[in-house]
Amino acid sequence: MKDMDDQIPRTLPIQSATFTNPINAEIRRAAATGIYDIRGGGAKRKVPHFDDLLFLGASVSRYPLEGYRERCDTSVTLGTRFAKKPIQLDIPVTIAGMSFGALSGPAKEALGRGASAAGTSTTTGDGGMTPEERGHSNKLVYQYLPSRYGMNPNDLRKADAIEIVVGQGAKPGGGGMLLGQKISDRVAEMRTLPKGIDQRSACRHPDWTGPDDLEIKILELREITDWQVPIYVKVGATRPYYDTALAVKAGADVVVMDGMQGGTAATQDVFIEHVGIPTLACIRPAVQALQDLGVHREVQLVISGGIRTGADVAKALALGADAVAIGTAALVALGDNDPKWESEYQKLGTTTGAYDDWHEGQDPAGITTQDPELAARLDPVEAGRRLRNYLKVMTLEAQTIARACGHNHLHNLEPEDLCALTMEAAAMARVPLAGTSWYPGKEGF
Amino acid sequence: MQTYDLEADGLRGMNSILQAQSGETNQTSWEIVNPKGSHAIAVGLDAPIEVTVKGSTGYYCAGMNQQATVHVVGSVGPGVAENMMSGTVIIDGDASQYAGATGHGGLLVIKGNASSRCGISMKGIDIVVHGNIGHMSAFMAQAGNLVVCGDAGDALGDSLYEARLFVRGSVKSLGADCVEKEMRHEHLEILADLLERAGADAKPEEFKRYGSARQLYNFDVDNAAAY
Numbered sequence: 001m002k003d004m005d006d007q008i009p010r011t012l013p014i015q016s017a018t019f020t021n022p023i024n025a026e027i028r029r030a031a032a033t034g035i036y037d038i039r040g041g042g043a044k045r046k047v048p049h050f051d052d053l054l055f056l057g058a059s060v061s062r063y064p065l066e067g068y069r070e071r072c073d074t075s076v077t078l079g080t081r082f083a084k085k086p087i088q089l090d091i092p093v094t095i096a097g098m099s100f101g102a103l104s105g106p107a108k109e110a111l112g113r114g115a116s117a118a119g120t121s122t123t124t125g126d127g128g129m130t131p132e133e134r135g136h137s138n139k140l141v142y143q144y145l146p147s148r149y150g151m152n153p154n155d156l157r158k159a160d161a162i163e164i165v166v167g168q169g170a171k172p173g174g175g176g177m178l179l180g181q182k183i184s185d186r187v188a189e190m191r192t193l194p195k196g197i198d199q200r201s202a203c204r205h206p207d208w209t210g211p212d213d214l215e216i217k218i219l220e221l222r223e224i225t226d227w228q229v230p231i232y233v234k235v236g237a238t239r240p241y242y243d244t245a246l247a248v249k250a251g252a253d254v255v256v257m258d259g260m261q262g263g264t265a266a267t268q269d270v271f272i273e274h275v276g277i278p279t280l281a282c283i284r285p286a287v288q289a290l291q292d293l294g295v296h297r298e299v300q301l302v303i304s305g306g307i308r309t310g311a312d313v314a315k316a317l318a319l320g321a322d323a324v325a326i327g328t329a330a331l332v333a334l335g336d337n338d339p340k341w342e343s344e345y346q347k348l349g350t351t352t353g354a355y356d357d358w359h360e361g362q363d364p365a366g367i368t369t370q371d372p373e374l375a376a377r378l379d380p381v382e383a384g385r386r387l388r389n390y391l392k393v394m395t396l397e398a399q400t401i402a403r404a405c406g407h408n409h410l411h412n413l414e415p416e417d418l419c420a421l422t423m424e425a426a427a428m429a430r431v432p433l434a435g436t437s438w439y440p441g442k443e444g445f
Numbered sequence: 446m447q448t449y450d451l452e453a454d455g456l457r458g459m460n461s462i463l464q465a466q467s468g469e470t471n472q473t474s475w476e477i478v479n480p481k482g483s484h485a486i487a488v489g490l491d492a493p494i495e496v497t498v499k500g501s502t503g504y505y506c507a508g509m510n511q512q513a514t515v516h517v518v519g520s521v522g523p524g525v526a527e528n529m530m531s532g533t534v535i536i537d538g539d540a541s542q543y544a545g546a547t548g549h550g551g552l553l554v555i556k557g558n559a560s561s562r563c564g565i566s567m568k569g570i571d572i573v574v575h576g577n578i579g580h581m582s583a584f585m586a587q588a589g590n591l592v593v594c595g596d597a598g599d600a601l602g603d604s605l606y607e608a609r610l611f612v613r614g615s616v617k618s619l620g621a622d623c624v625e626k627e628m629r630h631e632h633l634e635i636l637a638d639l640l641e642r643a644g645a646d647a648k649p650e651e652f653k654r655y656g657s658a659r660q661l662y663n664f665d666v667d668n669a670a671a672y
Contacts, residue, residue: 034666148547148566151528153489153509180663192549192568192587193606197662202585206565207524207543213504216484220505223460224489 037269038177040358040368041328042170042261042305047278049261050312052425053418054434057404065403072399073409076323078300079161079230079253082222086230086253087139087161089323090119091395092410093313096258096304096327097143097163097234099125101178101187102265102358103331104375105132106383107367110334112136113380114387118395123163123325125265126176126201128190129155136384141232144221146175147201149191153224161254162221163232164214166205166243169262169305172236172276176201177266181361184370211246218251232256237282237305238275244289248299256325257286259305263328265368266359279305279316281428284415287320296320310397317398318413319429333390334383335365447472451486452479460485463513466492482522487515490532507534510551523560526553529570542579545572548589554643561598564591567608573643583610584620592639594647602655610655611636613647622661628654 015021026037058064065072079086095115100108102125109132115122121139128150134140142159144151156162167173178187178199188195208217218231233247234256247255259279264272283303290296303316304325316324328336337345339352344364348357358368366377402410405417419434420426426433427440449459459477466472470492477498480486484503487496490513498506501519510529517525520538529548536544539557546562548570555563555572561579564572569588577595584600586608596614603620609632610623619625636649661668 034669035664148528148568151547152530152549153491153511153528156509194662197606198664202566206562206584207505207527207546213523216504220485220488220508223456223485224464224509226461226464227457 038179038266038359039269039272039356040264040266041272041356042263043273043276043278045273047260048280048422048424048428049278049306050280050315052280052421053315053429053431054421055311055314055318055401055405055417056419058406062406064406065408067400067403070403071408072403074395074399076300076411078232078302078323081230081253081295081299082227082251083161083230083253084226084228085160087121087141089121089139091391092317092323092398093118093307093391093394094120094141094302094323094325095122095330096262096325097123097125097141097165098327098331099127099176099178099265100130100133101125101127101182101191101370102368104366104369104378105130106375106378106380107331107334108133109136109380110378110383110387111330112140113384114330114333114391115139117384117388118391120391121160124159126178127187128152129158130190134158136380143234145201146203146205147191148206149193149201156221157225159225159229161230161232162225163234163256164217164221164252165234166214167236167238167258168234168264169236169258169260169276169279170264171267171271172238173203174267174271174275175203176264177359179266179359179361182359182370187370211250214246214250222251230254232302234258236260236262237277237279240277240282241285241289244286244301245293248290248293248295252299254300254302255286255290256302256304257282258325259303261306262304263331278428279303279307280425283316283319283321284428284430290320297322310394310399311401313394314398314401314410314413315418317410318417319415319431322411329390330387331367333387334367335378335386336363336367338365341365446474446476448476448478450478451483452481456483456485460488463487463490463492463494463496466490466494468492468512470494480519484522487513490515493532501538510534520557525555526551526570529553539576540574544574545570548572550589552639552642556644558595564589564608567591571639573639573645575643575645577614580617581620583608583623586610590635590639592636592643592645592652594645602657604661605655605657607657609635611652612655613652616653616655619655622658623655624658626654626656628652 076092116138122137123141141161180196230253232254233252235243237259260276300322303321341364363369366374418431475496480500482503488508491511495514498517503522505524507515514533516535523541524543526534527546529551531551535554540559544559544563545553547566553572555574558576559578563578563582567586567589571590573592580598583602587606593612597616600620602623633649
């Protein structure tokens with residue numbers, strides 16, 4: 001009888017597709033600690049992205065430009081609508097807002113050095129403007145955030161542009177967070193807060209609500225800065241058509257739209273993964289809003305959230321953006337998640353490529369920390385050079401694609417240069433499924 | 446006294462002239478007539494000048510003020526003296542929402558009442574209100590002093606940091622982590638000085654002091670009900 005039992009085929013253990021090992025681990029962690037998971041970075045889940053689009057290079061119907069021989073311009077001007085001094089950039093790739101506090105002083109310096117060497121801008125973050133950052137950034141965008149930490153009119157007038165932050169892609173509707181481990185003496189002083197507390201910034205501005213108020217706030221900022229510098233409005237991508245239209249109505253020079261893959265220094269994982277929409281899904285509605293209002297290219301659109309390569313840059317521009325902003329990719333270029341720190345990542349219970357506990361201030365690469373010893377690991381000159389190289393490569397890649405599509409400026413890329421690999425990407429980007437002339441929602445197929 | 450007709454000559458011209466004044470100017474006294482509720486009047490000033498606004502204003506009057514004394518002979522809209530760094534702003538009438546929001550320094554005096562969220566996120570400014578203040582005042586207030594000679598509305602000092610709140614009248618309710626605290630000698634001295642500078646007819650001993658219980662400074666799951 002026993003021999004017969006051994007011969008009966010057994011049911012293999014089946015892992016649940018719903019209760020996966022990571023999900024179960026999170027349930028156990030939550031049960032043990034009573035607190036939600038906090039981390040840095042953007043959405044890690046797989047969502048339709050630029051990888052789901054392909055360029056249609058020139059062939060018989062279009063002719064290409066000669067690589068390295070025929071010119072393909074990359075410059076962009078931001079803030080041409082109302083500002084007396086729009087920002088002129090050599091490349092359409094900017095550095096997104098990241099705070100001193102979230103990042104170390106050397107990391108902020110490196111961002112300024114790299115961006116300046118590549119001819120582009122960098123951006124402050126929650127916590128105000130540091131002299132080092134201003135000193136090393138040829139073009140510096142000053143974020144005007146709900147917390148107003150370190151906010152003062154003198155710094156406001158030193159900025160080359162002002163970015164009113166309504167939200168960010170990692171947490172649309174949420175405020176900033178900087179936990180006690182990173183509130184050093186200097187950070188505490190800049191933010192007028194006690195040292196060592198968990199700092200939770202407000203999720204909305206303290207002195208205005210809604211687009212009508214925003215219009216008056218923009219008027220005030222322009223009056224204080226003599227209408228000199230561009231005013232950006234940054235939103236986390238959720239309702240891109242209406243948010244863009246309302247930002248335009250309120251008087252923005254530039255709209256910055258940040259998709260859910262855009263990073264944060266720290267917030268709840270549930271917020272990062274479940275609130276907001278993918279970057280790919282927000283570009284066409286935002287462009288549509290600008291076109292419907294007759295201001296496409298007059299009000300510039302900056303797209304951010306998961307931009308990694310020159311191909312991503314080219315695709316965002318082809319869909320109608322004027323420029324892109326990078327955050328996480330810039331940190332990787334500086335040295336974040338570098339394999340050379342693998343043994344230290346393992347001590348922290350993680351591994352290269354997955355390290356996202358930026359809020360804990362123990363970054364082996366010395367970037368997302370306020371620990372002086374860790375911060376000293378980053379050489380701002382060398383890291384700045386790496387960032388410059390990376391920005392140059394992205395630009396060269398985007399130029400390569402633009403020339404292949406027959407364009408002598410990156411801004412001449414257009415949706416007609418693209419096709420989609422998936423139905424989802426076709427629907428979001430409103431470009432045809434590869435090999436067809438149809439995308440979901442388009443009539444007449 | 447220099448007089449500027451806002452209705453006739455426009456906002457940009459007025460702010461531009463006032464912003465151009467420096468510490469060496471001999472044109473230290475200015476009068477703005479016909480404000481008619483305009484927004485962003487006398488914003489971004491940075492000189493020891495005196496500006497009198499003859500009438501009521503809209504949003505953000507005296508926003509981000511430095512050094513200047515701005516006196517409004519009327520009432521003001523939302524966000525008066527927002528993010529003020531230094532100087533003095535005096536309002537003869539009432540103030541709408543967010544008076545003194547995020548202010549880092551200076552003195553804001555409201556001789557009438559202030560609406561909701563007075564002193565929201567204040568970072569070192571001193572605010573003296575002769576009348577009452579509305580709900581959610583001093584929300585997330587970080588530093589500075591808020592003095593209320595009348596009553597305070599609901600949720601005073603919610604999620605307060607290190608700002609000091611002094612109320613003479615009743616408090617409808619206290620916000621999360623805000624508690625009544627002992628009034629010590631140094632607080633009476635601060636209060637006496639502010640009341641005198643604000644021209645308020647009140648005695649320091651008539652006030653109660655409120656501040657942060659500091660229980661929400663670091664996340665604790667046992668405090669989840671307060672979040």
